[in-house]
Amino acid sequence: MRATQATLTGGPAILADRVTAALGQPARLGIAFSGGVDSSVLLALAARALGPARTLAILGVSPSLASDERAAAHAVSASIGAPLVELETREGDVAAYRANGPDRCFHCKDELFTRISDEVADRYQLTAIAYGENADDAQRPDRPGAKAATNHRVLRPLAEAGLDKADVRTVARALGLASAEKPAAPCLASRIPHFEEVTPEKLRQIDTAESAIRALGFADVRVRHHGEIARLELPVTDLPLAVAAEVRGRLLDAVRRAGFRFVSLDLAGIQSGAFTLPLVGHA
Numbered sequence: 001m002r003a004t005q006a007t008l009t010g011g012p013a014i015l016a017d018r019v020t021a022a023l024g025q026p027a028r029l030g031i032a033f034s035g036g037v038d039s040s041v042l043l044a045l046a047a048r049a050l051g052p053a054r055t056l057a058i059l060g061v062s063p064s065l066a067s068d069e070r071a072a073a074h075a076v077s078a079s080i081g082a083p084l085v086e087l088e089t090r091e092g093d094v095a096a097y098r099a100n101g102p103d104r105c106f107h108c109k110d111e112l113f114t115r116i117s118d119e120v121a122d123r124y125q126l127t128a129i130a131y132g133e134n135a136d137d138a139q140r141p142d143r144p145g146a147k148a149a150t151n152h153r154v155l156r157p158l159a160e161a162g163l164d165k166a167d168v169r170t171v172a173r174a175l176g177l178a179s180a181e182k183p184a185a186p187c188l189a190s191r192i193p194h195f196e197e198v199t200p201e202k203l204r205q206i207d208t209a210e211s212a213i214r215a216l217g218f219a220d221v222r223v224r225h226h227g228e229i230a231r232l233e234l235p236v237t238d239l240p241l242a243v244a245a246e247v248r249g250r251l252l253d254a255v256r257r258a259g260f261r262f263v264s265l266d267l268a269g270i271q272s273g274a275f276t277l278p279l280v281g282h283a
Helices: 010-023 035-050 067-080 095-099 104-120 146-153 163-176 200-215 236-243 245-257
Strands: 029-030 055-061 084-088 129-130 222-226 229-232 262-266
Touching: 010 163, 029 035, 029 104, 029 146, 035 055, 035 067, 035 163, 035 200, 055 104, 067 084, 067 200, 084 104, 095 104, 104 129, 104 146, 200 222, 200 229, 200 245, 229 245, 236 245, 236 262, 245 262
Parallel strands: 029 055, 029 129, 055 084, 229 262
Antiparallel strands: 222 229
8 A cells, every 4th residue: 555545644644744744735846866765655655645746856867875875765655655856966166065064965965955956846837846854854963965965955755744754654654654663864975075076977886885785684884985994883783793703704705895994893883974073173
C-alpha cells in the first residue's frame, strides 16, 4: 500500500494535520528531496493533501550525492507515488563551496534552490518550494543551508508545524515509509575537514569506501577524509564487529581499494556535526 493511502489515527494523524496546515494550498508544490526520512515524510504528506499531480520531488544530483542515496531516493518516491525529477547542481563550480568553510552548506543549498528557480519552477509550473527542515534542525547552529532557504523563500512545513526528528519518524512509521528508520545521511562533502578543498576525487573516494562498507553489513557509516587516512565512524554498537577477525581484513581491503593508504577506526562512533560545531562555538 502506498503511503498516500495509509490510514492515520491518534498521534500520527494530529502531527500530519499540523504539517498539512503549514503547507497551505499551493497550486503545485516542489519539494527538495533527498530520500531521507524528513523529506520523505514531507513528500508523502504533501501528496496526500494536494494529490500526486500537484506534488513534485526534486533530487539534486552532483558528486556530493552518494550513489546509494540516489537509488534510494527514487525507490522512496516511487513507493509514495509522487513523481521525481533529477536536477544537476554545480556547487563544485562555486569557489566558496570548494573552500569548505563552515558555511559550505549555505553555498550548496543556494545552488540547489537557484537551479530549482531557474530550471524547474517554470517548466513544471511550481507555485511554491519546500524542504525537509525539522524543528530540531531549526535549533542547530551548524545548518547554514537554512539561510539559503530563507533567501529563496523556501517553505519548511515540518519545522513550522513543530515536528522534531522523533515526531517525523513516528509519522514515517505510520505511513509505512521505508525510510522510517533510515540513519541520517549528510552529503559526502561533510566528511572532509573544513578548509580542506572539496574535490570530485575526494568525494568519489568517500562514496566508494562507504558503499563497500555498507555492503559488508554496516548500515550507518561515515568515512572521514584525512588525505591518505580514512577515519571510520560507525555506531558504537558496531565497533566490536568491525574489529572481529573475520571482518577486519575485509573492511581494511574495501577502504584501501577506494584509494586510502591507512584506515583508522574512531572509538567515539558516529559524530554528527563534528567538523562544524566547534567552529560555530558549540563543542
